[in-house]
Amino acid sequence: MDLSVRIGSLTLKNPLIAASGCFGYGVEYxxxxxxxxxxxxxxxxxxxxxxxxxxxxxxxETPAGLLNAIGLQGIGVRRFVDEKLPELRxxxxxxxxxxxxxxxxxxxxxxxxLSGAEGVAAIELNxxxxxxxxxxxxxxxxxxxxxxxxxxxxxxxxxxxxPKLTPNVTDVASFARAAEDAGADAVSLVNTFLAMAxxxxxxxxxxxxxxxxLSGPAIRPIAVRMVHxxxxxVKIPILxxxxxxxxxxxxxxxxAGADAVxxxxxxxxxxxxxxxxTDGIRDYMRxxxxxxxxxxxxxxxxxxxxxxxxxxxxxxELMIVLTIYSRPGCHLCDEMKAIVERVxxxxxxxxxxxEIDISTDRDLEVRYGAEIPVLFVDGxxxxxxxxxxxxxxxILRDRPNGSRGSGRLGG
Amino acid sequence: MPIDVAASVIANxxxxxxxxxxxxxxxxxxxEAAPGQFVMVKARTGFDPLLRRPFSVFEILRDTRGTxxxxxxxxxxxxxxxxxLYDAREGQxxxxxxxxxxxxxxxxxxAEAWMVAGxxxxxxxxSLAQALHARGVKSTLFYGARRAAELFYLDFFxxxxxELVLTTEDGSKGERGRIVAPLDxxxxxxxxxxxxxxxxxxxxxxxxxAARTAMKYGRPCQVSVERIMGCGLGGCYSCVVPMRHEDxxxxxxxxxxxxxxxxxxxxxxxx
Ligand SMILES: Cc1cc2nc3c(=O)[nH]c(=O)nc-3n(C[C@H](O)[C@H](O)[C@H](O)COP(=O)(O)O)c2cc1C
Numbered sequence: 001m002d003l004s005v006r007i008g009s010l011t012l013k014n015p016l017i018a019a020s021g022c023f024g025y026g027v028e029y030x031x032x033x034x035x036x037x038x039x040x041x042x043x044x045x046x047x048x049x050x051x052x053x054x055x056x057x058x059x060x061e062t063p064a065g066l067l068n069a070i071g072l073q074g075i076g077v078r079r080f081v082d083e084k085l086p087e088l089r090x091x092x093x094x095x096x097x098x099x100x101x102x103x104x105x106x107x108x109x110x111x112x113x114l115s116g117a118e119g120v121a122a123i124e125l126n127x128x129x130x131x132x133x134x135x136x137x138x139x140x141x142x143x144x145x146x147x148x149x150x151x152x153x154x155x156x157x158x159x160x161x162x163p164k165l166t167p168n169v170t171d172v173a174s175f176a177r178a179a180e181d182a183g184a185d186a187v188s189l190v191n192t193f194l195a196m197a198x199x200x201x202x203x204x205x206x207x208x209x210x211x212x213x214l215s216g217p218a219i220r221p222i223a224v225r226m227v228h229x230x231x232x233x234v235k236i237p238i239l240x241x242x243x244x245x246x247x248x249x250x251x252x253x254x255x256a257g258a259d260a261v262x263x264x265x266x267x268x269x270x271x272x273x274x275x276x277x278t279d280g281i282r283d284y285m286r287x288x289x290x291x292x293x294x295x296x297x298x299x300x301x302x303x304x305x306x307x308x309x310x311x312x313x314x315x316x317e318l319m320i321v322l323t324i325y326s327r328p329g330c331h332l333c334d335e336m337k338a339i340v341e342r343v344x345x346x347x348x349x350x351x352x353x354x355e356i357d358i359s360t361d362r363d364l365e366v367r368y369g370a371e372i373p374v375l376f377v378d379g380x381x382x383x384x385x386x387x388x389x390x391x392x393x394x395i396l397r398d399r400p401n402g403s404r405g406s407g408r409l410g411g
Numbered sequence: 412m413p414i415d416v417a418a419s420v421i422a423n424x425x426x427x428x429x430x431x432x433x434x435x436x437x438x439x440x441x442x443e444a445a446p447g448q449f450v451m452v453k454a455r456t457g458f459d460p461l462l463r464r465p466f467s468v469f470e471i472l473r474d475t476r477g478t479x480x481x482x483x484x485x486x487x488x489x490x491x492x493x494x495x496l497y498d499a500r501e502g503q504x505x506x507x508x509x510x511x512x513x514x515x516x517x518x519x520x521x522a523e524a525w526m527v528a529g530x531x532x533x534x535x536x537x538s539l540a541q542a543l544h545a546r547g548v549k550s551t552l553f554y555g556a557r558r559a560a561e562l563f564y565l566d567f568f569x570x571x572x573x574e575l576v577l578t579t580e581d582g583s584k585g586e587r588g589r590i591v592a593p594l595d596x597x598x599x600x601x602x603x604x605x606x607x608x609x610x611x612x613x614x615x616x617x618x619x620x621a622a623r624t625a626m627k628y629g630r631p632c633q634v635s636v637e638r639i640m641g642c643g644l645g646g647c648y649s650c651v652v653p654m655r656h657e658d659x660x661x662x663x664x665x666x667x668x669x670x671x672x673x674x675x676x677x678x679x680x681x682x
Contacts, residue, residue, distance in 0.1 A: 021647070028645035028668065031412055044648070052653075052663050055682065057639050059649040064458035066641065070648045073663055217458050245458075268642035269453065269462055271508070272415055 001282050005039070005260050007237045008160050008185035010121055012039035012094060015260035016250065016277050019241055020045055020098035020124060020164070021070065022264030025084040027091075029271065036092030038274055039260055043080065045100040045126045048110055050076040060197050060206040065218030065243075066265050067197050069209035072100055072129060077110045081117045089119035096122045096162070099153075100129065104139070108152050115157040123159050125149065128166030128191035129213070140166040140191075143178045150182035160185035162239060165230075167219075168194045172226045173233035186237040187230060188262065190223045216265040217243040224256045231257025245269075247280020320351045320396060323376040325368045327359050332385055333373040340375070343392045413511050413644070414439055417504040421472075421481055423497075426563050429488045430531070431497050433505075434472060434481055440509045441479035444468045446517070446539035447635055447672045450509030451643040452484070454495035464492045465640045465667070467534035467612070468510065471541070485563075487531040511643045512671050515539055515610055515633055517546065522606040524550040526573075527594055527621045529613025530561065535635050537567060539610060544571040551576060551597075555590030555617070559583035591620040598628040609633065611675065622675030632675035636666050643667045653682040 003014035013036075018026070020042040026035060035041060053073025060067050075083070080097070088095050097114050101107035107125065114120045127140035127149060139145040140163075150163055163179040165172055167190040176187045192213025197206040205211075223242025230238055240258025244250050245266040253261045267273050322340055326333035337355065344351050358364035358372065368374045371384040375392075382395050418435035425431045440450060451463035472481040488497045499505065515535070518524055524543050526536045533554060543550045550571075555578040556562045562577060562584055569575065576593050577585025586593055590613075601607060609632035611621040618634045625632035641647035644667065651663035652670065655677045666673065 022642075024644075024646045024648075032644070052661070053648065053651070055653075056649075056651055058651070059639055059641050059647070061460060061462050064461055066461065068641075068647070068649065073648050073651070216461055265461070268647055270415070271642065271644055271646075 014039045017262040019262035019264035027087045030091050040094040040096050042096045045072045045098045046074050046077045047100045055208045065214050065216040067212040069207050069212035077113050085119050094121045096124050098124045098126050100126045111153045112156045123161050125163040128164050146178045147182045150184050154183040162186045162188050164188040166191050173229040176230040176234045180234040180236050188239040190242045219243050228256040247277050323354045325374040336373040415508040418507040420499050420503045423499050432483050434483045436481045437507050441471050441482040444510035445514035446542050447515035447535050448510040448512050450507050453506040454492045460492050470537045485534040518608040524548050525609050527553045527611040529555050529617040532613030540571050553590050553594050595624050619680035626676050633672050634675040635671045638666045653679040
């Protein structure tokens with residue numbers, strides 16, 4: 001079963017990516033994980049020069065989470081290119097390099113060096129590390145800073161550029177938009193949440209840097225929300241992450257709008273997680289009978305932009321999903337499709353149209369063979385054979401839970 | 412190459428109200444493990460606790476034919492994971508990833524081996540003692556604890572012909588005080604021409620003192636450090652130790668892959 005996804009000009013074998021800082025330089029894992037089976041590997045954050053990072057203790061476990069302040073220890077971009085890239089290349093890894101800087105010029109210089117190196121698939125701009133004073137976050141917490149930095153890097157490289165966004169802002173989607181406007185090919189989110197833990201007995205912080213970044217399952221619901229907010233705002237692909245620990249978690253991000261996902265903390269617990277994740281996603285696709293991602297989900301609001309992961313649909317109240325069960329060469333089906341598309345264009349909110357060819361599935365053939373086309377609205381049967389424009393408009397207006405969720409805070 | 416097994420608990424022996432020795436059926440790991448290496452253990456599934464914890468391989472268990480059947484861990488109850496291990500039942504499954512890290516470098520006769528253990532720092536020395544015994548290396552264990560009731564496995568080491576030098580903080584057994592005191596005296600009286608390798612494991616203060624004492628007498632000292640670890644595989648850069656760098660500065664090395672056994676004289680103990 002093909003799990004490949006497209007992230008701009010980049011095609012990944014599957015949507016599973018090892019997150020930055022959680023997989024060393026990749027080579028550390030080369031003997032226990034077949035690197036070529038991952039969608040991609042993101043390197044530890046790299047500056048121009050080597051850095052030693054913060055003193056230990058650098059991490060502490062918190063409820064369902066991990067607080068870290070490593071301080072971006074790293075070997076510097078040139079040593080990475082000379083010493084790590086060749087092995088990664090030899091192992092067939094798709095390498096995304098996490099780029100850091102203390103100044104705009106440093107980001108640009110590191111990116112330029114990487115552009116000339118063989119075996120770099122993309123640049124992930126780390127503008128979101130909460131753990132160092134200078135650099136990174138000063139760009140990631142300012143809309144202009146984000147825009148200017150992405151523009152500057154964009155100018156010096158032909159590689160895909162993925163700014164990595166911080167969740168430590170009020171409106172993360174506006175940063176995704178700034179990145180998109182500046183020419184980013186995709187956005188990665190989220191980096192860790194600024195946090196703190198104190199030893200009550202000693203009354204001292206539990207990690208040497210006092211503050212750290214929180215990751216792991218504890219942050220997942222917030223990260224999912226942020227990915228979804230960005231999905232509603234930008235058209236570029238999204239690499240979603242934050243607390244993914246199994247295939248269902250990965251699917252949750254993809255349904256929320258991620259085109260691929262990254263896994264960090266959970267791979268510490270289970271370094272062999274990757275094959276379990278791909279198996280789990282395959283199994284899901286089999287159960288949901290979407291093995292051939294044929295039907296295209298369209299969102300009229302975003303000018304017919306086809307979501308790449310069209311086999312995942314977001315089927316909650318925030319988006320109306322119209323499913324047409326049809327068969328090739330069926331006249332009534334084409335008519336219904338035309339009407340649905342026309343009504344969709346004037347629909348008030350995000351809406352996805354999905355067409356399922358029942359001739360590819362015996363169960364569906366048995367169930368709907370005598371009724372096609374059959375129209376489902378949000379999983380409920382709404383019409384068969386034909387539907388009128390006015391009728392469909394009324395169905396959409398009157399559907400249970402009719403008013404679209406506002407997407408804002410509930411009670 | 413490390414492997415991950417859901418090892419079933421063969422036995423769980425309580426040594427005191429805090430210490431226990433947990434025997435795990437992990438023959439494939441045990442067969443590969445060398446003294447000084449460690450395993451990453453998840454005391455139960457789920458997110459509480461979230462991460463694995465590192466444990467030195469204490470003993471390698473073997474059947475009558477000498478084939479490895481499992482390994483044991485020496486654990487002191489201090490937090491959630493060690494509490495779960497303390498309470499683990501026979502038959503329970505525990506995720507165990509290993510063997511990991513760099514082992515001790517063994518010596519051959521006529522060099523002697525002096526092991527220096529503080530508290531739960533005894534952990535890497537049962538398997539090391541077995542390996543040294545097999546090579547016919549004359550060995551001594553300097554072993555300090557808070558009180559007599561926290562000195563464990565003395566018979567085990569005695570059976571391997573290992574000389575015991577004991578200290579307790581309260582004087583309830585052996586010399587009263589810290590273990591580095593008798594170590595210093597023994598080193599002082601040993602002729603420089605008689606080679607000796609030191610192996611140390613215990614709290615950082617003790618390790619620093621042992622390493623400095625070794626340096627004072629020009630003796631090599633391999634220390635097994637214990638740091639909070641995220642992954643045990645070099646992925647997260649959590650478990651670093653500041654080591655001397657040839658440029659005069661220092662370098663943070665990952666104790667999971669460069670260690671846990673490191674050269675005592677290369678560590679910057681005050682950083
Ligand atoms: C120990 C550690 C180190 C990290 N280092 C980096 C880094 O160098 N660059 C970066 O962009 N993100 C870094 N991150 C953030 C992760 O890539 C990821 O965004 C975050 O941990 C959320 O995903 P998770 O919950 O799956 O771990 C680090 C995270 C951890 C836990």
